[in-house]
Amino acid sequence: MTEQEFIAVFAPLMEEITGNVFTQDQLDVTFADLDIDSLNQIEIINRIEDEFDCQIEDSTLRTIRTPRGLLDHISKSISPA
Incomplete structure (x- = not known):
């Protein structure tokens, strides 16, 4: 999964749930x-x-603190072995 694929899903969710716009520079x-x-x-x-x-x-x-942390964890979990 690329950063752009993650943001394409994360950004609309963030806006829907919190009302805040999310941009790529906010990953960290x-x-x-x-x-x-x-x-x-x-x-x-x-x-x-x-x-x-x-x-x-x-x-x-409990250890994921940022959107990038979530991205990194999901990327590892869905990567082919």
């Missing part, structure tokens, strides 16, 4: 600084998991 901004509270973060991640047909363990979810 924390979810908190993007005004994404924990419930919104869970909703966004659940919908990202559905979109990319992957599952992120709860213990891993």
